[in-house]
Every structure is written in structure tokens, then in C-alpha cells.
Amino acid sequence: MRSAKSRVRTALRSGGRAFVLSFEALAGSAVLLVLSLLSFTLVLLGVGLVTTPRLTEAVRKHADRRRRLAATWSDVRIPVPYRPFPKDVRDGLTGQVERTRHILKDPATWRDLRWLLLDMTAGYVLLAFCWALLVYPVEGFALAAGLWRVFEDNTYWYGFVPVDSQATGLAAAALGVVLLLVGMWASPSLLRLHFVLARSVLAPTREELAQRIDRLTETRHEAVDTAASELRRIERDLHDGAQARLVAMGMNLGTIEALVEKDPAQAKKMLAMARASSAEALTELRDLVRGIHPPVLAERGLGDAVKALALRLPVASEVTVELSGRAEAPVESAAYFAVSEALTNTVKHAGADRLWVDVHHSEGMLRISVTDNGSGGAAIGTGSGLSGIERRLGTFDGVLAVSSPAGGPTMVTMEIPCALS
Amino acid sequence: MRVVLAEDLFLLRDGLVRMLEAYDFEIAAAVESGPELTKALAELRPDVAVVDVRLPPSHTDEGLQCALTARRERPGLPVLVLSQHVEQLYARELLADGNGGIGYLLKDRVFDADQFIDAVRRVAAGGTAMDPQVISQLLSRRSVDEPMGALTPREREVMELMAQGRSNVAIAAQMVVTERAVAKHTSNIFSKLGLPVSDDDNRRVLAVLAYLDRG
Numbered sequence A: 001m002r003s004a005k006s007r008v009r010t011a012l013r014s015g016g017r018a019f020v021l022s023f024e025a026l027a028g029s030a031v032l033l034v035l036s037l038l039s040f041t042l043v044l045l046g047v048g049l050v051t052t053p054r055l056t057e058a059v060r061k062h063a064d065r066r067r068r069l070a071a072t073w074s075d076v077r078i079p080v081p082y083r084p085f086p087k088d089v090r091d092g093l094t095g096q097v098e099r100t101r102h103i104l105k106d107p108a109t110w111r112d113l114r115w116l117l118l119d120m121t122a123g124y125v126l127l128a129f130c131w132a133l134l135v136y137p138v139e140g141f142a143l144a145a146g147l148w149r150v151f152e153d154n155t156y157w158y159g160f161v162p163v164d165s166q167a168t169g170l171a172a173a174a175l176g177v178v179l180l181l182v183g184m185w186a187s188p189s190l191l192r193l194h195f196v197l198a199r200s201v202l203a204p205t206r207e208e209l210a211q212r213i214d215r216l217t218e219t220r221h222e223a224v225d226t227a228a229s230e231l232r233r234i235e236r237d238l239h240d241g242a243q244a245r246l247v248a249m250g251m252n253l254g255t256i257e258a259l260v261e262k263d264p265a266q267a268k269k270m271l272a273m274a275r276a277s278s279a280e281a282l283t284e285l286r287d288l289v290r291g292i293h294p295p296v297l298a299e300r301g302l303g304d305a306v307k308a309l310a311l312r313l314p315v316a317s318e319v320t321v322e323l324s325g326r327a328e329a330p331v332e333s334a335a336y337f338a339v340s341e342a343l344t345n346t347v348k349h350a351g352a353d354r355l356w357v358d359v360h361h362s363e364g365m366l367r368i369s370v371t372d373n374g375s376g377g378a379a380i381g382t383g384s385g386l387s388g389i390e391r392r393l394g395t396f397d398g399v400l401a402v403s404s405p406a407g408g409p410t411m412v413t414m415e416i417p418c419a420l421s
Numbered sequence B: 001m002r003v004v005l006a007e008d009l010f011l012l013r014d015g016l017v018r019m020l021e022a023y024d025f026e027i028a029a030a031v032e033s034g035p036e037l038t039k040a041l042a043e044l045r046p047d048v049a050v051v052d053v054r055l056p057p058s059h060t061d062e063g064l065q066c067a068l069t070a071r072r073e074r075p076g077l078p079v080l081v082l083s084q085h086v087e088q089l090y091a092r093e094l095l096a097d098g099n100g101g102i103g104y105l106l107k108d109r110v111f112d113a114d115q116f117i118d119a120v121r122r123v124a125a126g127g128t129a130m131d132p133q134v135i136s137q138l139l140s141r142r143s144v145d146e147p148m149g150a151l152t153p154r155e156r157e158v159m160e161l162m163a164q165g166r167s168n169v170a171i172a173a174q175m176v177v178t179e180r181a182v183a184k185h186t187s188n189i190f191s192k193l194g195l196p197v198s199d200d201d202n203r204r205v206l207a208v209l210a211y212l213d214r215g
Helices: A002-045 A047-074 A092-105 A107-145 A147-151 A166-202 A206-240 A242-262 A264-292 A295-300 A302-311 A329-350 A385-394 B010-022 B034-044 B062-073 B088-095 B107-111 B113-124 B132-142 B153-164 B168-175 B179-193 B201-213
Strands: A156-158 A161-163 A316-322 A354-362 A365-372 A399-403 A410-417 B002-006 B026-031 B048-052 B079-083 B102-106 B128-130
Touching: A002 A047, A002 A092, A002 A107, A002 A166, A047 A092, A047 A107, A047 A166, A107 A147, A107 A156, A107 A166, A147 A156, A147 A166, A156 A166, A161 A166, A206 A242, A206 A264, A206 A385, A242 A264, A264 B107, A295 A302, A295 A329, A302 A316, A302 A329, A302 A354, A302 B088, A329 A354, A329 A365, A329 A385, A329 A410, A385 A399, A385 A410, B002 B010, B002 B034, B010 B026, B010 B048, B010 B107, B010 B113, B026 B034, B034 B048, B034 B062, B048 B062, B048 B113, B062 B079, B062 B088, B079 B088, B079 B107, B079 B113, B088 B102, B088 B132, B088 B201, B102 B107, B102 B113, B107 B113, B113 B128, B128 B132, B128 B153, B128 B201, B132 B153, B132 B201, B153 B168, B153 B179, B153 B201, B168 B179, B179 B201
Parallel strands: A316 A354, B002 B026, B002 B048, B048 B079, B079 B102, B102 B128
Antiparallel strands: A156 A161, A354 A365, A365 A410, A399 A410
């Protein structure tokens, strides 16, 4: 008895939920689909630049609500595959263009559209069945109870039963009972099926996962290669630099020991040389350390390290930092060297006399932009410093964007997903 | 003269203690961590503190932070900061209160005992001792600007030494010129840069440093 009762309750709850959801599926998805398609078309006229980001946000909210309901109502989990939505790229028209481009390039945007189409058709039909199977039988019972009289002269089709008498009215009720039983049994499954259907469209596809694996393999190789060549460079620098100087110093000290009584004047001269050579060894070690992990970065974190870096440039610079904590050491280091390379590039090639660095973190994303008022024309290509930055960032799923029209200004934007502590 | 010394590497701490004692300084305390340094500065009230930037337990810029905090509580407390690397950013923070009695040197500078001791004494007396590397960084950034470009090479040299915190006497000795010649150079520098002339040596140094760090 108890299980029958709970079965009825579950079925009725599913029906009720499906009823509410069917409006969302039909009206919500249809309206959003039409508006989105319109907005994408209007990008060509410029109007779409303003509407597309907002609409996409609405579509994603709509889809996210369905994801939430799928998880809570039917325990169907649909992954959220959106690339982070850039909210604070830049103000004005350029920002809108960047945002729209980002949206149109995200495969999830197109997947959402396919889902809207499916949701307002097949998705809706499933939902309609889910609640109609529970509501339609009520009409059958009403027909049997006396409503059949209304149709005495004018046959009414209840399902496949033509109703025009008490007998056919009872037949309608019998069909209603069957339908009700089917509905009791099927409605939770139908609701679940609706969510599974949504998942089949909304979740990332196998190809995308395969692409992701390719990308991870590639960046891992690059990271390993970079680490190995860095170690080789460090080994070489130590071997030819500090190590050689220490050997020379030791030798000099030996000679001094022998000379100190015979020729004190010469010994004194050599002592001065030994001291000079220890100072040079220190300078070399300091430069080497700066290249491995800059001391300011270790002591103060990314913000101050970038400020210190900018202060060393021969170009006037303005650095703004908005960080509420510190990122993990490897991320900090990658970001620091990426900025360092971007700045070096700027100083070398842009011919700028002013530059701006902006470092901030929001919504799980570290964003750094380096802007200069130089001659522009920079591009990510083979052998350029910019592709080096791209490789560095790639290891951390970071991305690099360059906007550099001929005549300037150049803006290099870097993004790394990470958390602050 | 009583010194509080903070350095976490035993060899360096020991070496500094020996050197300072050899030049008749009294070591009030030689500590190896940030908390100990804060305590020693508050309780022992030394004439000068010699502090390593990086100290345990955090191994970040703990020494620098302790020194800055102590100076906020006791403005003008002479502090000489030592580091394996010098950053204009840190120099700026040390100089920010405009009180003088600040030194910021690379650890390598202890190789030349006379010069190092001279720097400690200068800082203890309320003067300034800036590492030549900091100054050359500042100068390289400003070299193309007007009116810095209007300085003669000789004047630039004087300015560099002055910014390190050297007195006219010391500059004259280093450049092998008379003190009067140095004085003439400095007044030229000040008029070319449009800085107010001051008789006070330390004010003068701080003005030059502030000028170089601008923009």
C-alpha cells in the first residue's frame, strides 16, 4: 500500500513539474531561439553587438536552470561547458566586439541553440505526455459520469473511443483508467527522459573531449621541453659563470698564499682581483636567480613583482593591480614571465613611450593586459616573443589575445584560470 | 654605537658581527627572525639597525616589513637594509616617510669594509645610503628626459654619488676634485632641475631621490 501511495505521489509530482516546465520549454526556448538568431544576424548591422552578449547570457541562464532542475529532480547531471564569459574586457565598442567574438567562437553557444530548438519540439512533447497522461483520464471519468449526454447527437472522440452514449462513456472511462495507470508508471521516466534528451545536446561531445586531450598532450610536451631547456641553460650559465669564477678565485688565493711573504705588494693586488671576481660571480648568480624565480615574486607576489619589473623598464609605465590574494606559485611564475616577455617585446619593437599594465582577478580568472601607445602591427607568429608567451600560458590553460592595428595602440591580453588564496 | 643586527644565515651574521665589532660598534643583539627583530628594536632601542630583507619564518620580505613598522612607531629610527637583490620598489617604500636615516644596499657591499662601515655610520647619523645599482636604475630611466638631458657628464656623476647619500667631502675625495668644485656642480644640478636649494645635506639627497623616482 505504502509503495503504491508513494508511487502516486511521485507520479503526481512529476506531472506537476512537467506541467510547469512545459511552458518554459515551449515559450521560453522558442522566444530565446528566435531572438538569438535575429541578434546574430544583426551583428552585421552592429545592433547585434549590443544584444548578443545579453541574450547569450539569458540563454545560458535558461540552460543553467534546466541543468539545475535536471540534477535536483531527476538526478541527471549535465556538465557546464561554457568558456568563462568575459564581463569586463573593455568598455565601449571594442569591448562589445571582443565579447561578441568570444561568444560566437564558443561551441557551447551553438550547442545551446540546437538545444533550444530540440527543447521547444521533442523536449516539449515529452513534457506534455508526462502531465497529459495524468490529466486526460479525468476527462474520461467525467464523460462516464454524465458528460456523455452533451455529445449524444454529436460524437466526441475520447482518444480512439467515439463517445455518444453511457456505454461508450464507460469505455472512455476504461481507457482513462488504462492511461492513468500508464501515466502513473511512466511520468517520472518521461520527465527523466526529457532531461536526458537535454543532456545529449547540452553536454560537450566526444570530439570536444578528444580535442581537449590533444591540447593537454601538446601543452604537456611543451612544458616538459621548456623545463628541460631551462635546466640546460641554468647548467650552462653556472658552469661557464659562477663556477668558473670560483675556480679562478681558489687558484688566485693559492697563489696569494705563496706570495704573501715573498711579494706582499703583488699578493695585495691579487687579493683585490679575487674580491672583484667574487663580486662578479655574485652578480651573475643574481641575474641567474632573477631568471629562475625573481626574488620579488617570492617575497611579495605577482602584483609587486610586476610593479618592480615595470620600474626597471626604460619606458614610463603605469601599473594597476587588483588581487585579493596570491595565486599558486607555478601560476604566479608563469604569469610573471609572460608579462616580462610582453614588456620586453613592447620595449624592443613597439617604439612606445608609455605603457600600461593591468593585473586583476575576477570570477576565477587572472587577467593581465599590457597596453602601449607604440606603432602596432604585432602578431602572434612563429618565432615571435608572443608565441613564447602563448606556450607559457598554455600549460595552465591560459590564453593570449593580441589586438594591434597598424599605427597602434597594441593591447596584449592574457588570461589564466586560477584561484587566489 | 649600539647596533641590532638581523640576518638568518649564520655565516653572514657572524661575519657582520665581527666586522662591526672590529670597527668599535656595540652589538646590542644579533637575531635571525622577524619576530625577534621586532622585539629587539622595541626593547633595546638601538642607534642603528642592520636588517636583511628576507627573514624567517615567512622567508618573504619580513625584515623590510619589520623595519618599516618599527620606523612608523619610532620615526627616523636609522635602518640599513641589506639584500641579495635591490629593487627600486623597495627603495621607494623605505624612503616614503621622508625622514632619512635609511640605507638600502646589496649584500655584496660588505666586501668593502670601509665603505660599508661608512654607510652604517651615515645612516646612524640620519643620512642616506642608497645602493649604486638603485641609483643607476633610476638614472637610466630618466636619462633621455628634459631637463636631465641638460646635465653635463660631470654633473651626472656628481648627482649619482649625491643620490647614493655621499657628502660633498666624500664626493670630492672620490672624484679627485676640490670641495668647492663639487659645491658648484651641485648648485648647477639643483638649478637645472628646478629643485629648491638647501643647506641640509640629507634634505638635499632626499630631494634628488624624490626627483629621480618621479614619473
